[in-house]
Amino acid sequence: MNCMKCKVSENPSIKEAYRLIEDGIRKRALVVILACCSASYEGRARSRLDAGERLIVIKPDGTFMVHQDRKVDPVNWQPPKSRSRAYIKRGSLYLESIRRDPEERLEVEIHEAHLVSYYLARDVHDLMVAGHENDMGDMIIMHPHLIEKGFRPVAREYAVTSGFIDILGKDENGSLMIIELKSRKAGVSAVKQLKRYVDEFREDRVGVRGVLVAPSITHDAMEMLEEEGLEFREIEPPRELRSNRGVTLDNFL
Amino acid sequence: MNCMKCKVSENPSIKEAYRLIEDGIRKRALVVILACCSASYEGRARSRLDAGERLIVIKPDGTFMVHQDRKVDPVNWQPPKSRSRAYIKRGSLYLESIRRDPEERLEVEIHEAHLVSYYLARDVHDLMVAGHENDMGDMIIMHPHLIEKGFRPVAREYAVTSGFIDILGKDENGSLMIIELKSRKAGVSAVKQLKRYVDEFREDRVGVRGVLVAPSITHDAMEMLEEEGLEFREIEPPRELRSNRGVTLDNFL
DNA sequence: GCCTAGGTCCCGTGG
DNA sequence: CCACGGGGCCTAGGC
The missing domain is CATH 3.40.1350.10 (Trna Endonuclease; Chain: A, domain 1)
Structure with a gap:
């Protein structure tokens, strides 16, 4: 549950999950969630993703991603500087990430959280790359x-x-x-x-x-x-x- | 530690981490690791990433990703159908992901694993999208x-x-x-x-x-x-x- | 298998 | 701030 840098909760209740996620976002941690979820996006395009078990990541720079069990690219995402929050509505847990200019909104409904964690990651190095x-x-x-x-x-x-x-x-x-x-x-x-x-x-x-x-x-x-x-x-x-x-x-x- | 779909280990030893990761790969699970690591890539280009605390994901389709605490794109990755494995060399834990055609290799050295987990994710739905x-x-x-x-x-x-x-x-x-x-x-x-x-x-x-x-x-x-x-x-x-x-x-x- | 073109492309850079 | 072009682009579709 605690290792200074990590907080982890397995099969949390809705309220536990909510608190841990909000805590992670506020502390500018890397938030990592394994959950059955569905997602709706509206912005430059529009999309709907029905329920499935996925990886959700919220980064301290505002990046938000939903990853399926396949492909390199996230199935839904928001770019850096987006604003993310969690909320409970009618007994269900939701994540929301909003971007301004262009106005875009991604909403994820968490049907069942299997693992909720955050990681106070320190990372000062950039990639060195050759071959461009x-x-x-x-x-x-x-x-x-x-x-x-x-x-x-x-x-x-x-x-x-x-x-x-x-x-x-x-x-x-x-x-x-x-x-x-x-x-x-x-x-x-x-x-x-x-x-x-x-x-x-x-x-x-x-x-x-x-x-x-x-x-x-x-x-x-x-x-x-x-x-x-x-x-x-x-x-x-x-x-x-x-x-x-x-x-x-x-x-x- | 166990919820049918998830296995999680916090601050595992090198051997524990190794076993859990190999187990997850073999079971075609979504493997998620929070760790201090460094990475070397050689293929279409070449890159080196010095140590930092990051999120590592191995997907059942062979996708391998290293995510920093910023940006939507992974800092290093391998595409679907790559072959991933873990190994211990001179007392250190490594992850390797190899792709054929083009020949590409990504090696990640885990300096300290904070969280190792895998998730037997079921996800049958594809994204519905409009606006193309x-x-x-x-x-x-x-x-x-x-x-x-x-x-x-x-x-x-x-x-x-x-x-x-x-x-x-x-x-x-x-x-x-x-x-x-x-x-x-x-x-x-x-x-x-x-x-x-x-x-x-x-x-x-x-x-x-x-x-x-x-x-x-x-x-x-x-x-x-x-x-x-x-x-x-x-x-x-x-x-x-x-x-x-x-x-x-x-x-x- | 190779090749072409689209993408919520992302992302850095320069105006 | 917007516009442009590269990228280990990724990914889908055609041949």
Whole structure:
């Protein structure tokens, strides 16, 4: 029942469950409930979930989730900064989570609580992650020869009317190169995107090369790439876990 | 400790925790752990999470999640059909979840378990939801006058080279109309998409109208729409709840 | 099995 | 504050 950080109640009465949940919310704890429940949501969309046995989580940042016994995503949820509370109405226990802007409301009716607990969790660390598109850009700026010998980056996130070019540069002959990065397998949409960028420059009558950089590419995308006279470089996103993020071109110009 | 559906252990020893977790996985229960842990992931990307107090969930479908005290998304996870197990190495308790294709591995080291539990959850119901783009399409097919008087739908999900046109139809004068649906506020990307569809047909020298249908639109998107001679219809997605799918056999296996 | 597109996407970032 | 785009996106549907 008590371990400083945890409070737990098995098969609590409605009133016990109510008190423990409200206590957990007020103490800004991680509230965890195993219960038979049903749920109604109304907001950007609208949904109804009939009774079943599920995991309910209320986080100290206001996040509210109902998880079924399947899938990664919660079946119903509210985002951080939502306001949650418990209440008893006509002898039944309810949880409510409300968000403002957009106005959204999730109501969960607890038919039978099997386990109610809260956890005064301390967690100061953030995830360190590598392998994003941005990391690929950093790597190419620092090692331009990965694109090809003589490649020189000129600009990053270069704004054009149809969007932002990931990396703009020149090859050893001085021809403009447009680099489109994808951190995972590139599909036809990536090729279309690259083509739009290249077309914008080709209208200006410059010899322009378009290069799609990704760890792999779908068959259809490769076909379209070749039809359009564009190029593909197979490059894996880097794997070094670094806390120091954000390499800019300024470091090298 | 026991309520038929639940097993719970507070501040278990490493061996107790190990046994309860393995028992829960084997019984295809929903395993819920509150613990101080760290995590390493390697797969499509790579990540490292230093020690902190978190919620760990293992679902009977193979889903594995590590939740921090913030945000809706798990900080680390594995999708359904992953294989999870617990093991003790050099006196420490570890959880491992492995996925094949793509090959991915998540390892969690439990430094101190505060609560270990599992829940033999039965849940046969699926979410009923309304307000999707597809629902808007259904509504417009059944009530074409929502677009305008005299509008006649001709095709749905009509394939063109740049994608699929949500609804193709004709106005009362026989002019072709291309309808692009968005269930939420439409941005510039929606306008670009519609423009590409319309351009494909305009090349064929037909008087073609393009209509963006959404509950609202961003300022920039509206400007671009007007510049391109396209139209906007403010329509809310319908709200009637329909069951996506009935109960399937899988729920009983 | 691969691929495409939608989502109450979530989430960070930049205007 | 809103708008935009990436993501280990997840997930459903098509082929």
